[in-house]
Amino acid sequence: MASTNVVGILGGMGPAAGADFVRLFVQACAQQMRARGEPVRDQSFPEHWLAQVPVPDRTDALGSAENGAHQPLEPMLQALGRLAALGSQAVAIACNTAHAWHARLQERFPQVELLHMAREVAQHLAAQRAGSVALMATEGTYRVRLYDQALADAGLDCHVPLAEERRIITRGIFDGVKAGNMQLAEACFSQVALQLVQRHGPVTIIMGCTEVPLGLQGSAAVAGLSLVDPAQVLAAALARRAYRD
Amino acid sequence: MASTNVVGILGGMGPAAGADFVRLFVQACAQQMRARGEPVRDQSFPEHWLAQVPVPDRTDALGSAENGAHQPLEPMLQALGRLAALGSQAVAIACNTAHAWHARLQERFPQVELLHMAREVAQHLAAQRAGSVALMATEGTYRVRLYDQALADAGLDCHVPLAEERRIITRGIFDGVKAGNMQLAEACFSQVALQLVQRHGPVTIIMGCTEVPLGLQGSAAVAGLSLVDPAQVLAAALARRAYRD
Numbered sequence: 001m002a003s004t005n006v007v008g009i010l011g012g013m014g015p016a017a018g019a020d021f022v023r024l025f026v027q028a029c030a031q032q033m034r035a036r037g038e039p040v041r042d043q044s045f046p047e048h049w050l051a052q053v054p055v056p057d058r059t060d061a062l063g064s065a066e067n068g069a070h071q072p073l074e075p076m077l078q079a080l081g082r083l084a085a086l087g088s089q090a091v092a093i094a095c096n097t098a099h100a101w102h103a104r105l106q107e108r109f110p111q112v113e114l115l116h117m118a119r120e121v122a123q124h125l126a127a128q129r130a131g132s133v134a135l136m137a138t139e140g141t142y143r144v145r146l147y148d149q150a151l152a153d154a155g156l157d158c159h160v161p162l163a164e165e166r167r168i169i170t171r172g173i174f175d176g177v178k179a180g181n182m183q184l185a186e187a188c189f190s191q192v193a194l195q196l197v198q199r200h201g202p203v204t205i206i207m208g209c210t211e212v213p214l215g216l217q218g219s220a221a222v223a224g225l226s227l228v229d230p231a232q233v234l235a236a237a238l239a240r241r242a243y244r245d
Numbered sequence: 246m247a248s249t250n251v252v253g254i255l256g257g258m259g260p261a262a263g264a265d266f267v268r269l270f271v272q273a274c275a276q277q278m279r280a281r282g283e284p285v286r287d288q289s290f291p292e293h294w295l296a297q298v299p300v301p302d303r304t305d306a307l308g309s310a311e312n313g314a315h316q317p318l319e320p321m322l323q324a325l326g327r328l329a330a331l332g333s334q335a336v337a338i339a340c341n342t343a344h345a346w347h348a349r350l351q352e353r354f355p356q357v358e359l360l361h362m363a364r365e366v367a368q369h370l371a372a373q374r375a376g377s378v379a380l381m382a383t384e385g386t387y388r389v390r391l392y393d394q395a396l397a398d399a400g401l402d403c404h405v406p407l408a409e410e411r412r413i414i415t416r417g418i419f420d421g422v423k424a425g426n427m428q429l430a431e432a433c434f435s436q437v438a439l440q441l442v443q444r445h446g447p448v449t450i451i452m453g454c455t456e457v458p459l460g461l462q463g464s465a466a467v468a469g470l471s472l473v474d475p476a477q478v479l480a481a482a483l484a485r486r487a488y489r490d
Binding site: 026044 | 257259261263265268270271274275279284286288292293294295296297298300327424425
């Protein structure tokens with residue numbers, strides 16, 4: 001049995017997405033074992049820790065004055081420090097928008113490899129030879145252009161929804177998933193996804209907020225579309241770090 | 246907004262069950278907020294930590310000599326100590342069989358309230374005025390009579406499967422859920438559940454191993470049966486501790 005590294009997951013943004021990230025990570029670890037021809041046993045999973053801590057809303061903070069942008073950083077720094085103290089060699093952040101603080105978090109804890117969701121997704125899409133993509137995300141993620149550089153580096157063209165469609169996505173995130181109204185979430189997200197495909201053709205849609213896949217899971221309305229879940233891609237990347245010799 | 250307590254989840258037994266326990270806990274927290282008439286927001290969830298650590302198989306250890314029984318205790322003690330150091334006021338163990346070590350874990354960390362799954366389930370069933378129950382569990386859980394005292398205290402009569410049925414449950418747990426073969430798991434678990442009801446009438450079935458509900462989720466074969474998920478009951482109990490003023 002290969003020795004494994006301890007890894008951490010920084011969650012709570014929102015908590016349902018953090019829980020789902022652990023599920024995706026456990027699935028990705030089982031795939032690692034199968035790919036190595038090892039039996040899947042409880043004891044072959046790497047030690048991993050999930051921190052779900054209250055963090056002020058990321059998009060709100062990015063939209064306000066300079067002081068606002070510091071609010072989410074402090075609890076994330078504290079949780080990341082604790083994950084590092086628990087022995088985590090690599091940490092994934094289970095929130096797209098929170099990656100606006102990725103550089104500052106990584107800078108403070110250079111001993112931990114802090115994965116970057118957008119870069120992992122861009123590499124994944126480039127390997128799959130995706131052509132055009134469209135990004136469904138929070139206003140905060142659009143504002144800091146989180147995916148722009150990574151997608152451009154991978155040679156991928158990215159479409160973004162119209163202002164009205166972005167408002168519908170925001171409604172699905174906050175009044176839908178975060179408030180527990182999954183029917184509303186599905187209606188909002190599927191409407192925008194279908195409009196993106198009508199306008200731009202068969203693009204791959206990046207569900208670039210961890211709440212979006214939770215709302216679209218099992219949705220018949222988008223069954224034919226090409227969707228990529230950044231949390232799943234990131235969970236697989238974290239599993240590779242855990243099993244790296 | 247009510248102030249919340251930090252709580253912990255001791256998982257990894259198996260890891261998929263630990264991930265599912267966080268999902269159930271997050272749902273239970275949302276229900277707490279709704280019951281209090283508060284909006285469900287990311288920032289209103291209590292800080293919580295999940296430790297998923299490799300722990301030797303609990304049933305194996307309980308079946309071997311005295312030395313064997315110490316093997317699962319050490320990693321659980323270490324993880325519980327770390328959850329306590331992170332500030333956890335209450336901790337839930339996301340594994341039925343691991344409760345064989347509950348008293349020794351609680352004794353070492355008296356400052357933490359270590360919930361007891363079987364006692365929470367017995368109280369829950371007594372409040373629901375369940376009559377007879379049947380227990381689907383690991384050989385280890387049967388051997389240490391984990392549920393017997395708690396169910397007897399609650400005035401509940403408990404049926405256990407026959408030896409051959411217990412072997413089928415074990416197969417569903419290890420060759421099914423833990424190995425990622427969910428189809429096998431569903432076939433094993435549903436067969437035993439149906440036989441229990443045929444033999445004992447409309448009993449409430451305690452899915453007394455965290456792998457059983459994972460295998461029976463969405464199973465049409467057992468759609469009409471009365472099933473209780475101890476992980477769900479325990480997650481609700483942990484959420485009550487988190488929101489206790």
